[in-house]
Amino acid sequence: xxxxxxxxxxxxxxxxxxxxxxxxxxxxxxxxxxxxxxxxxxxxxxxxxxxxxxxxxxxxxxxxxxxxxxxxxxxxxxxxxxxxxxxxxxxxxxxxxxxxxxxxxxxxxxxxxxxxx
Amino acid sequence: xxxxxxxxxxxxxxxxxxxxxxxxxxxxxxxxxxxxxxxxxxxxxxxxxxxxxxxxxxxxxxxxxxxxxxxxxxxxxxxxxxxxxxxxxxxxxxxxxxxxxxxxxxxxxxxxx
Numbered sequence: 001x002x003x004x005x006x007x008x009x010x011x012x013x014x015x016x017x018x019x020x021x022x023x024x025x026x027x028x029x030x031x032x033x034x035x036x037x038x039x040x041x042x043x044x045x046x047x048x049x050x051x052x053x054x055x056x057x058x059x060x061x062x063x064x065x066x067x068x069x070x071x072x073x074x075x076x077x078x079x080x081x082x083x084x085x086x087x088x089x090x091x092x093x094x095x096x097x098x099x100x101x102x103x104x105x106x107x108x109x110x111x112x113x114x115x116x117x
Numbered sequence: 118x119x120x121x122x123x124x125x126x127x128x129x130x131x132x133x134x135x136x137x138x139x140x141x142x143x144x145x146x147x148x149x150x151x152x153x154x155x156x157x158x159x160x161x162x163x164x165x166x167x168x169x170x171x172x173x174x175x176x177x178x179x180x181x182x183x184x185x186x187x188x189x190x191x192x193x194x195x196x197x198x199x200x201x202x203x204x205x206x207x208x209x210x211x212x213x214x215x216x217x218x219x220x221x222x223x224x225x226x227x228x229x230x
Binding site: 035037044045046047050059061095101102103104105106107108109110 | 149153160161166174210219
């Protein structure tokens with residue numbers, strides 16, 4: 001069955017960087033675009049960006065462009081989100097998603113990132 | 118870029134039906150959306166993709182109690198025979214072809230009485 005299993009996250013100091021990982025299984029990972037979404041405590045869902053199936057392009061939400069980098073390794077069925085210059089308002093649960101037919105049809109379990117000194 | 122508007126809250130009784138609404142902004146009335154459910158403490162789950170025509174395709178394992186419909190700029194999610202574990206936040210999302218961005222509605226918190 002389709003699974004997206006996330007790792008990484010935790011407590012990070014402001015200004016530091018962090019990489020989140022998402023391991024995909026149960027489908028042909030290299031055939032689909034994937035996205036990252038986050039949810040700040042008590043808030044709604046916020047789209048962060050996407051990466052094409054072959055990694056040839058990425059698009060980002062305006063408010064994270066330049067600080068967030070999405071990458072993938074199709075040989076390992078892995079998706080990544082690199083966050084630089086972490087700020088307290090980056091504190092959130094981060095989700096990876098599979099995008100099929102223009103909808104995010106499977107989601108990872110989420111990983112909490114807390115930015116605090 | 119489309120804007121999706123949802124009521125912040127809704128309530129209905131156990132065993133009854135409820136119809137949740139997601140409204141597309143002007144100029145985007147023909148867009149498809151997807152409905153998501155997020156139970157407390159869990160990741161969102163895709164429920165269905167709903168076209169402007171009213172046709173919908175449900176995700177794997179989504180019960181028959183869930184259905185979708187459309188009217189103009191409004192996209193609806195109807196849940197029949199409400200169960201206690203239907204108490205959750207429900208979000209709609211869409212895809213903006215122009216900016217290649219995903220947009221989410223603000224979510225509706227459904228309380229099952």
